[in-house]
Amino acid sequence: MAAQNKEQKFFEVIKPHSTYEFIGNQKYWIGLSIILVALTFIMLPLNAYVFKSRGHMLNWGVDFRGGTELMIEFSKPIDSGELRKVLAQSGHENADVVRYADPSGKNKNNYMIRLAAVSVVSENQAKQIHESLAKEGDASLKKFEWSEGGDKIYLRYDKPVDPTSLGNSLKAIGIHTTQVQPFGRADENTYEVTLVGIDTDVRRALDAHFGAGAVAAIPQVESVGAKAGKQLQYDGIRSLLYAILLIMVYIAFRFDFRYGPGTVVALLHDAVISIGAFAVTYKEFSLTTVAAVLTIIGFSMNDTIVVFDRIRENAARLRDRRFDRVVNQSINETLSRTIWTSATVFFVTLAMNIFGVGVIRDFAFAMNVGVVVGTYSSIFIASPILIWLNDKYLASQRRQQSKPERNARRKRDELEPGEV
C-alpha cells in the first residue's frame, strides 16, 4: 500500500523539497523592507509640506480631518472650476472638488465636495452675528455663545425679545435658521438659534448659481467635528498598538518569548508599509482603512504562525543542525502553504478592488497591499529576528555551559556545511 502512495501525484506549483535560499540572502530582503519603511516615513512629510496639491501627510477622510463631505448629483454638466468658484463665494474656500462615477455608472455629473466647515457659520460670521445682534429692539445682548462647528447659537438678552424678529434679523445678514426659540428659564431671556444644515446651505447656493433644480440629489453627507476627528485618529493608533501587543502576548504564550518580538516587528512593518501605500497613492485614508490595517495585522499572523510552527517542530527534530538552516528549511517546507493561503485572500480582495465601489474599494486596496506585505514579512522579517534572538539566547546559555562543551559545539557549527 505504501508503494502505491509513492506513485501518487499532486498538482503542485511549488515543488516539495525546494531549497530556495531565504535566510542566506536575508540582507537584501531586509534592505528592501528598510527602503519601503523609509519611503513611507519620507512620503508622509513630503505629502504634508512639499507637494502643494496634497497638503496632508495622508489623504485623511472627513472622519479624521473633520469637516463635511457631500456627494452631489447634478442634473446637468457642471464645470469643476466654476463649482469651486461658487463654493468659494459662499464662504468655502479651498474646497476639494472631485468628480466621481456613481455606482450605477449612469450619471456622469457627480461631484464629491469636501469642505473644512461643519457648520454654516464660520468664525468670522459668528463675530459678525455677535456685533449685528448686539441690540434687538430695546434689549441688548448680554451673552453670545457659539462653539465652532456647532449648529446652535445661544443669545442672552437683558430683556425679553421676540424670537420671530430675532430670526428675521439673522436672515437679514444672510444666516438661515430652522428655529429660534426661548431657552432655559423665563427670567434668563436666553434664545436658542438652530442653524440650517450645511447641506441645505450648499444646495441653496448651488441652485442659486446654476439655476433651480441643478442639484438633483445629495445622496450622502458626512460631517465630523474637528475634535471628534482628532479623537478618532488617536483611537485608531491606540487600537493598532493594542492589537499588536495582544497578539504578541498570545504568541509568546503559545510558543516562547523568542517568537514574540519577530511577530511584533513584522506586524509593525506590515502596518507601516500598508499606510505607506496610502501615502504614495494618496488614496483616502478613512476609518475603513484603519479597519483594513487591523484586519491585515490579524491576517498577516496566519503566515507567521504557519512558518513558526514548522520551525518549532523542526528545531526539536533537527537538534544538531544550525538554527538558521532549520529556519530556511522550514520556510521552504511551508512555502506552498504561505503562498496559497495568501493567494486566495488576494483573489477575493482583488475582485473587490476591481468591482467594488467607495469604502469597499479602499478597504480592498489596503488588503491587497497588506496581504502581499504580510506574507513577505513572515518570511523575511519575522524569521530573521527569530534567528537573531535565538542566537542571543543561546549565546547567553552557552556562557553558562562549561568551556569544553562550548568549544566542541562551536567546532560542530563551523564544520556544518551550508546545505539544507
Added chain:
Amino acid sequence: MERSWWWKAVLYGVVTVTACLYLIPTVVPEAKQPALIKKYFQKRIQLGLDLQGGLHLVYEVNVDKAVSGKVDRLSTDIEDRLRKDKGITDVNVVREGRDDIVFTFKPPADQAKLDEAILRDYRKSVDLIERKPDTGVVRLRLDPDQVEEVRDYALRQGIETIRGRVDKFGVAEPTIIKKGTDIIVELPGLKSADFERIKSIIGRTAQLEFKMVDDGSEYMRRLAATVPKDSGIEVVPESWTEKDSGKQHEDVYLRSKNRDALKKFFDEQTGALAVPPDHEIGYEENQGRNEAGEATPDKYWRTFYLHKRASLTGEYLSNADQTWDQQTGRPEVSFEFDRQGAAISERMTGDNIGRKMAILLDDKITSAPVIEGRIGARGRITLGSFGDPFQLQQEAKDLVAVLRSGALPAPLRKTFETQVGPTMGRDSVEKAKFSMYVGAAAVILFMLIYYRFSGLIANIAMILNLLFMIAILAAFEASLTLPGIAGLVLTIGMAVDANIIIYERIREELRMGKSPRTAVDSGFARAFWTVFDAHVTNFVAGVVLYSYGSGPIRGFAVTLLVGIITNLFTSYWLSHWMFDALVGRRGAARATLSI
C-alpha cells in the same frame, strides 16, 4: 462507518437545517414564507444604515456646562440663605473654574456666619476647601461624587430627550446609545427629505410642563361607553384613595398597545364627543403588569384627560434629585421650584389635592403622580409601590433627568453626522455582491484545480461557513453594513486557508508513504494548533476592531468575528468529518486520495 461518524452526521445535519431555517426570513420574500417560519423564525439580517439609507448622528453632551450650572444654582441658594437667615448684606459670590464657589465677606468677620448649620444642609453637595478669617474668603467646591452624578444625569437627560423626540417622529428601530460623553443616534430607513427636520427636532431643548388630570369627568365616562369591542382599545376603570381625607376618586381611561389607534379614536370623535377645547388627551407608555404586580414584556399606552393649560413649566424648576422615602425606603424624586414657581405650585396643588398631576416632556406624559399634599417650593414624586426597587431607582433617575432638562440645560453639540440616501446604498450592494461572486468563483476554481476532490470538500465547507455566518447574523438580528459585506467576501478567501494548511500537511504525510487514512488523521491532528492559533490572532484583531469602531466598522468587526468562529468549525471539524467518509472504514480504506 464508525458510530461516532453517524453521531456527527446527525449533529451537523441538525446545525445545517437550523441555519437554513434562520436564513429563510432573510432570503425568501415574506409572502412566500411557510407559516412555520413566520411563527418561529422571524429574525432577519437588518440592512445597516449605510445600505438602507438613513441618518447617523453623534452628539457631544456638554456635561461641564451642566456641572457649572449646578454650581451656579447652589451658589445662589447659599447666598439666599445667608441673606435671609443670617442677615448678611455684603457678600460677593463668584464661581471659579467649573466646581468652585468663592464667597468674599465684608467685613471679613462675617465669614463665620457661613457656619455648620448652613453647611450641614449642603454637605452632600459641597466640600469646604478653605476658610481665611483675615480676608473673609471662603471657598467651597462641588463634591466629586456630585460632579459625577450631574454629568451622569446630563447624559441620561440627553438620551431620554432624544429618544422621546425620535419616537414621536415615528422612525422605525432607532438606536440611541451612550459612548463616553457622546450620544450616538442611528436612524435607519429615514427619507432624505426628513433629515433636516429630524435634526432640528433632536437638537431642540426639552419642553417640560405640569398639567392637572381632570379625573372622574363626565366626558370620559360618556366616551368610554362608545368604544367598539374589537378595536384594540380597552376601557379600564381605576380608583384611588386620598391619603389624608380618605376620599375616593374614580376614573376611567383607555388603553391600547398602539398609540396611533388611540389618537385616531379621539381625532375621529365629533360633536358632543369631541375633546372639549379646554381639555386635551395625554398619553403615557406603561409596562404591562400581571395580577401579582410583576412586569410583563407588554407595553401599552394609556390616556389621561388633561386640563389644557399648563400653569407650571420646567422654566420654574430649579432642581431635582433622586431621593429615598423616609418611611418606606423606596426611591422617589424630589424637586424644587424657584420663587415664582413655588407660588404657582402652591396654589395649583393646594386646589387639587387627591388629584393626579401629569408631568409632560415634549408632549409625552412621563409620570402622573397623585398630589398628596400642598406642594410649595419643594415637592416629591413617589413612583408607585410595587416593582423591583432597583428598577424603580432607575425610573426615578430617568425622571430626574427629565425634570432637570427644564432646569439644567446641557446643550448637545453635533460632532459627527452621516447621511446616506437609499439609492447610494442599493447600488453599492449590487457592486459588492458582484465582486463577491467573482471572488468566490476564483477561490472555488482554484481549490478544484489544485486539490481536486479535496478541493470540493473545502468548497463545500466554505459555502457552509457562509451559510452559518449569515444564519448567526440573522439570529442576532445584526445589521449588515457595506464594510460588513467586505467582511463576508473576505471570509470567503480566508475560509479555505485552514483547508490549504491541512491539505498541504496531508500531502506531506502521503509523500512519506502513509496510507490515506493515517495521512488524513495525522494531517488534521498536526495542523490543528497552527489553524487554531491563526484563528485566535485574527479574532484578537477583530475584538480590538470591534471596541474601536462604531457604526459600519462595527458591522465589519462583527462579521469578521462570527466568520472566524464558524470557520474553525467548518474548515476543521466539518471537513475532517467529510474526509472520514472519503477515506473510509479501517478495513476497506481507500488506496489513493484525490488531494
